[in-house]
Amino acid sequence: MPLMQTLSEGTYLNMGVVQISLTNLLIIVLMIVVFVLALVLPFPHSHDETKVAHDVRD
Amino acid sequence: MSETEQQDSANWTVGLRNRIVRTVPPGQWLPDRQPAYVRSWIYVFGVACLASLIFVVGSGALLAIKGAAWWHFSSLGHFINSMHLWSVELFFATMVVHLWGKFFMAAWRGNRALTWMTGAIAFVGSIGTAFTGYLSQSNFDSQWIAGQAKDGLNAVGIGSQFNVLNSGQMLLWHVSLLPLIVGVLVVLHIVLVRRHGVVPPFDAVPDGEVAAK
Numbered sequence: 005m006p007l008m009q010t011l012s013e014g015t016y017l018n019m020g021v022v023q024i025s026l027t028n029l030l031i032i033v034l035m036i037v038v039f040v041l042a043l044v045l046p047f048p049h050s051h052d053e054t055k056v057a058h059d060v061r062d
Numbered sequence: 063m064s065e066t067e068q069q070d071s072a073n074w075t076v077g078l079r080n081r082i083v084r085t086v087p088p089g090q091w092l093p094d095r096q097p098a099y100v101r102s103w104i105y106v107f108g109v110a111c112l113a114s115l116i117f118v119v120g121s122g123a124l125l126a127i128k129g130a131a132w133w134h135f136s137s138l139g140h141f142i143n144s145m146h147l148w149s150v151e152l153f154f155a156t157m158v159v160h161l162w163g164k165f166f167m168a169a170w171r172g173n174r175a176l177t178w179m180t181g182a183i184a185f186v187g188s189i190g191t192a193f194t195g196y197l198s199q200s201n202f203d204s205q206w207i208a209g210q211a212k213d214g215l216n217a218v219g220i221g222s223q224f225n226v227l228n229s230g231q232m233l234l235w236h237v238s239l240l241p242l243i244v245g246v247l248v249v250l251h252i253v254l255v256r257r258h259g260v261v262p263p264f265d266a267v268p269d270g271e272v273a274a275k
Contacts, residue, residue: 039159042103049101
């Protein structure tokens with residue numbers, strides 16, 4: 005076993021002055037997907053939750 | 063005002079109790095009912111962020127008990143260290159989604175500017191705390207990051223105030239100073255959220271106008 009294991013340098017995408025690792029790009033895309041899903045997916049609730057609270061403070 | 067009431071008003075304990083009740087009235091601390099528009103996944107991320115923070119602090123406390131080098135020679139230490147790392151990753155991911163949601167809702171509306179500001183500053187403080195965590199790994203990675211950070215901080219003129227190459231100083235910042243600042247900001251943020259409630263959507267019609275229609 006080597007004394008020090010060499011790490012993979014990873015895959016980088018270059019677009020002019022912008023350089024980003026493929027992993028970081030995928031994580032950012034995944035977070036945006038999660039954000040959009042959080043907006044569009046219906047939130048589960050029981051059928052007897054029909055009353056609406058009116059104690060909102062503005 | 064009776065003599066007893068005058069004595070009560072001068073009592074610090076009574077004053078503090080009254081102040082707490084005025085700040086967040088009873089029933090608003092842990093409400094069991096929320097407005098209908100809170101029924102959305104986007105509101106889950108703030109709570110998920112808070113839950114992650116509990117894991118961050120818990121795993122960090124265990125690492126503090128056993129020492130910064132524990133995870134290098136113990137499989138349990140490695141597991142706790144990984145739990146600390148991944149709860150931090152979840153903490154940031156959920157916090158950023160929470161931030162996006164609140165930004166596009168303009169959540170500072172309705173006298174909620176301080177709620178927005180405490181959240182934003184807590185985010186910046188969390189980044190500083192995470193960076194000092196990378197400096198506390200006690201390995202070649204932390205040495206390399208410290209070297210890069212030293213150049214960056216010197217370039218912006220604040221390198222004379224603290225030394226990122228001093229691992230002892232950075233470890234103390236990571237486990238005491240910065241968590242204290244972030245903790246106070248998070249508590250303030252939650253108190254303000256409870257005090258002012260969740261911001262209504264842009265098209266929400268106030269109760270009075272609904273009754274008028």
